Amino acid sequence: MEKSIFAYQSEPTEYIKSGDSGAIEALIPERFLQRQEPDLPQATEQDVIRHFSRLAGLNYSVDTGFYPLGSCTMKYNPKINEAVADLPGLAGVHPYQDEKSIQGVLELAYGLEQFLLAVSGFQGLTLQPAAGAHGEITGILLIKAYHRLASKKEKRRIILVPDTAHGTNPATAALAGYEVRQVKSDEAGDIDLADLKQNLSPEVAALMLTNPNTLGLFEKNILQVSKMVHEAGALLYGDGANFNALLGLVKPADLGFDVMHFNLHKTFSTPHGGGGPGAGAVGVVEKLIPFLPVPLVKKKGEKFYFDYKVKHSIGKVRSFYGNFLIAVRAYAYFLALGEEGIKKVGRQSILNANYLLRKLKDVYEWPYRRSCMHEFVITPKTGWQVNTLDIAKRIIDYGYHPPTIYFPLIVHEAMMIEPTETETKNTLDEFSAALLSIAQEAQTTPELLKKAPVNSPVGRLDEARAARQLILKYEKAR
């Protein structure tokens, strides 16, 4: 437990000279001014640094250890990316500067777009969305605009999502005003073709599909799915959260996707920041280009410029041009790996996941018995006196971050494990040894798991109390 930043009583360091505050009253009428100063911390620089450094020490992170959080692609974040994102000619550029004074910035954005197009097979792209879910709403608004222009009469008011989908998919579709219908998965873990057929109609605008899906399985009927969706006049939306498996191996556009968002903070090594900033670029096939948000970055001769003349543009989904400094990091990642390195990413991530699965599949329950892609789902064996939460908490005691738990929703007690390509065999060996040891404990000393974690800064939290009492800000009186 670390004390609150509001609990300090030292003298704030003077970063900015106070100047003549008496002059303000001559410039701004009194009715606009606040008499009482806002309640901000009273801490000197040393206290501030110690406070936040101590908080940092309470966090687990990729830089401190293995982080096999499924669907989150917690790969290593190269340090050079951080260094170049701080360059003054990148971090210090104002978004409204004249185009002539930002040629380097535009070249970088244009370059990253070309790289993303090269690995995805799409023809058009926007870097404007700030995160994956933001990319989703952008993509769905593109689809909506496309259908609206294609036919004024027919009303496509439904979006289909599989029962394995990330929660953002149905939330996005609903936000865009669509009715959401769920499509079942079959016994092999693929989207159920019969159920898909049943749900497709002239009222369907799109199917939102994650491939590999959240079970870590490649949708092996993808070409058939794509054919069925397109024959119904709908479009195929790709949730790119799991694109890491396919990077350098398959281009989503070749599988029939019409639009897909990329999570630069997953696939392209930019850090997650404790929950952002990410970046959610969106790639589209030719026929959706006229709907992309403005502006687009274009090149004429050696000059780069912003093009605001996009015929049927949906407008803007964010101020300015997106999370540019995240794009800088992704650009650096592409340049570092290059053609050969990028081709290894998906392949190595699949190999690492299958290796880890091999080590665990006989000891844990393995519901979908197929080779996995970049991640896989296992569960505790029936009969163990512990649940997935207990196992996850015990993993903390062994010095690792737990996997994603209780997702996907269709697997009871799911544990979704994604090792990523940057982990070594040695790390995977050590982690699997820990999980095997926990499986042993689950059967012999389950109370160890029930009490876990004990080796963490705090123990299990009373989440019900947090939700009932709702203390959402610091209150001095308490």
Added chain:
Amino acid sequence: MVPAELKYSESHEWVKQEGNTVIIGITDYAQEELGDIVFVEVPKPGRELKQKESFGVAESVKAVSDLFSPVSGKVVAVNEELSKTPELVNKEPYTGGWIIKVELSQAGELSGLMSAEQYEKLIKEGH
């Protein structure tokens, strides 16, 4: 476990008749499935409900469950205690954890609800 004097719906609400009004809550089975209840959203008194219409939600830390009215009628009272102590639904699902009182507009609907015996059978089958 399942009080014999109450009527039950397939969506796990219970109904207790008191003259022309009924008291509605969720069953012990339902609260157990949801886990620690942290918030119950209730309708405003005066609202007209149709049978099977959603009248509120019960939330645990990581789940949400819609509440459906087993009968049609006007909401005449809500359990104000739940705003401060939603855990009453966990602790006393059939008494202190009641949720709303409804004045019946279609008294005949009551006969269509399940008996305790029928409901017990339903939850044994795992619905």
Added chain:
Amino acid sequence: MEYIGNTEADNKQMLTEIGVSSASELWSDIPQDKIVTQPLGLPAGLSELELRKHLRNLSDRNVNVEDYACFLGAGAYDHYIPSTVPVITKRPEFYTAYTPYQPEISQGTLQSIFEYQSLICNLTGLDVANASLYDGATALYEAAHLACDHTQRRKIIVSRALHPEYRQVLKTYFSDAGIDIEEIGCAQGTTDLGELRQKINDQVAAVLVQQPNFFGCLEEVEELATLVHEHKALFIVDVYPVSLGLLKRPGNYAADIVVGEGQSLGLPVSFGGPYLGIFSCRKELMRKMPGRVVGETVDNQGRRAYVLTLQTREQHIRREKASSNICSNEALCALAACVHLSSLGARGLKAAATASVIGAHRLADGLKDLPGWRLNFTAPFFNEFVATAPVEADDLNKQLLKHKIIGGLNLGRLYPELPQSVLFCVTEKRGPEEIENLLNILREIKQ
């Protein structure tokens, strides 16, 4: 350069243990004719040394606010960032962590977000704040969306003195969604109260204004709030957080939702992102609030600790019924704002605001005396103001660049009714000598 640690021998051994003869057997579910065989067309990989040179090269081709004196604002502000901020945000324990789903090993992120929420509430004077949204524009959209949901009304009124890009974002999101957006014009640089009085009625969910507004002018927020509340609509105010070092807190004039672009709290201008969407509201609206929220609780030994709470509003639980689809937000940017405000304290924030206001008025005073120049509006302003130039704004800015000055925003492109107008911004980073220098150069620029 690749970030893969396994050797070929490791891989071979792994394949043997899995029991396949070649890795391609692992992806046999993929249609074989779709596997990439042709080159992707990417360049060859670079060493770190080469990479750094390449990026340095690109960086050097951009004018930037470190080397030039910047008088450009309009939603992105060149304020001073204490040296404490990057020291903390570059701590790998913060920036390489994920969303704090496992609270036992994420107390650093969780407590910093809790403190950020507290600071935002104290600045805005509202009851609750979330853990951040993408930026000011999307925060404004989320506020309008919440207002429509809460009031069950389908019309919003937006001031034309609100950032043009923000209004564009609203239009994009609400297009074809059954929500009407009506714009209210300006008189003397502020929202036209008379026009609002005519247009507001009991079908309006919310009225959206910016304080100070896009032109830098101060809106008569108290009068606006009264009018809006007479119709039981919500009053949504988009604030410039630095201004809250001096200006009245929105909670004091009964704003219902306060949003804002938090970039000015410790983030560089960054060519537009990553930024920070601030969102705070009254307690009654809390359960419809978008995004993550951290709450205080205790652990199993009674120790104070923090955890994500009110999660049933969110997409991972409520799916199509969620209050928003947001998942990843701008947590690290919220940390930057938290460290920024903690370092400055109330006095430091006030100092930044005061110096910015004084500088802007110094520049405005000098400009209005220059031949051919005039100030467009008479309304009181904060640290931005609009002036009409004797020459085209683009030409003016081209000349200024030669003097290592980034001039103000050419407003004519966004507001055709304001030809040859420039939106100037002054922050505490612009000293009196830089303002003098700008005035001297402008005096020389002829029609």
